[in-house]
Structures are given as C-alpha cells and as structure tokens.
Amino acid sequence: MFGDRLHVYPIVIAIFVPLTFTITYILAVTSGHVEPAFPYISDTGTKPPESCVFGQLLNIGAVLAFIIFYIRYRQIRTHYEGAGRTKLLKYNTVTFVMGITAALGISLVGNFQETNVIVIHLIGALLAFVVGSIYCWIQTGMSFKMPDLPGNSVIVCRIRTVISVLTFIFIIMLGIFSLLSKLKKPKGESNLNYWNPSVPGYGFRITSTVSEWIVAILIVIFFATFYKEFRYFKLEKPTCSVHDRTRVGKVEQTGNEQPS
Secondary structure, three states: OOOOOOOHHHHHHHHHHHHHHHHHHHHHHHOOOOOOOOOOOHHHHOOOOHHHHHHHHHHHHHHHHHHHHHHHHHHHHHHHOOOOOHHHHHHHHHHHHHHHHHHHHHHHHHHOOOOOOHHHHHHHHHHHHHHHHHHHHHHHHHHHOOOOOOOOOHHHHHHHHHHHHHHHHHHHHHHHHHHHHHHHOOOOOOOOOOOOOOOOOHHHHHHHHHHHHHHHHHHHHHHHOOHHHHOOOOOOOOOOOOOOHHHHHHHHHHHHOOOO
16 A cells, blocks of 8 residues: 555654544543643543544554554665665664554553553553654664665754654653642542642643643654655565465375385
C-alpha cells in the first residue's frame, strides 16, 4: 500500500493523531466526563462512549506508527547496506526495536484505561512517550551522520534536534508537575476531571496536562519530518509462490527408493 508514495504515511499520521485527540476530547467534554480546560489525554478516553473510540483510534495510530518505523528502518538499511556503515546499521536496528516498543505502548494506552488497569496504562504511556523520545534523539543523531541520504538536509537535522530537546524538556515537566499535583490534591478529590482553580495543586496539574499534549504533538511532528526522505524510496510488493508439497513428497519418495 502506497509502495511508491511512502511520504503519504507521515502526512496521514500527522493528521490522524491530532484528529483522534480532538474527537475524544469533544466526546468527553460534551458527555460531562472531563472539564474543558486541558484534561490529560488519557482522561478523554477513560469513560464510555469516548473510551471505545479512543481505544480503536489509538490502535490504528499504533499501526500507522509501526509502518513509519518499518519504512525508516528499511530506508536506512537499503541505502547503507554494504557501505561499511556497521555502527549506523546497528543503531538502525536498535531504533526499529524501540519503535516497535513505542507502537506497542500506544496500543496499551488506548486499550487499558487508567481507571481500569492503571499499571498497564502507565507502562504504555512510558513506552509511548519516553521510548518514543529516545527514538527521536537517536534518529536525530543518525540524521547528522547521513548527509548523503536522499531528502536529508541540515535544516531537517536541526528541526529534529529542536523537537527532541523540547520533547525531553516537556516529558520532565510532565513527570514533575504530575507528581506535585497529586501531592497537593486533597484526600477524596477525584484524580480525574473535576478540578478547578480553587483546588490545591490545580496549577501544577494544568502545567502537567499541557506538557503531555505538547509532547504528543511534538512526536507527531517528528514523524512528519520523514516526509521528504520517504519521497525518494519505495517498497516493492512481496511475491507469493505456490509450494507443491505433493510434488516434493513424490520427489523425496523417488530419491529414497533403493535399486533392486
């Protein structure tokens, strides 16, 4: 699919992910399940019906992310295999494994809501955000080492550097201010949605939730930077051949016959 138009995938995911968050946000707000002022992304997919939509769309997003990780892996492998860039190819394999892990994390976040299985949900968020951020960092470093890769440029490398730095900063802010908001939260107050400016820790919570939204958008923008490079490559359709087991069995039987 899109074998000679691989650049379509970065565009699709750059539109699809924000659209997913927008749809579930609208559903959650109109259902009265969250406050309009920057809930956590996961909060917008915790209760039905938005939880059903959230899980389904994030599963699709995980598949799209995996496809992009795979294309990037094959792109670098195809261009540099046999060129003596052993270290680069090792990093390429490492980032591909990390990409698969991050895609799995996206799926876990969608399928295991925080109010149902909080541990798995947090593991998924960790894989999606932290491992995804490390993926961005390594890919950025690799980009500087691949000036001859078609579509790559100094500007693209610098953009990826900025995105990676900002992603790291906002992930740290997300973790710190999320913890501070929970420490300030009065006992008995819901961890979900009905916070208001009069509740202690509200400022910390808003800082944390805004940071989460920014991290998600930054990682999507990073994917979009593959657009130009993907235009220079294509994936060929796999071939399928018939394996005649009956004929193979006859050949083996003939070979095993002893002369009389």
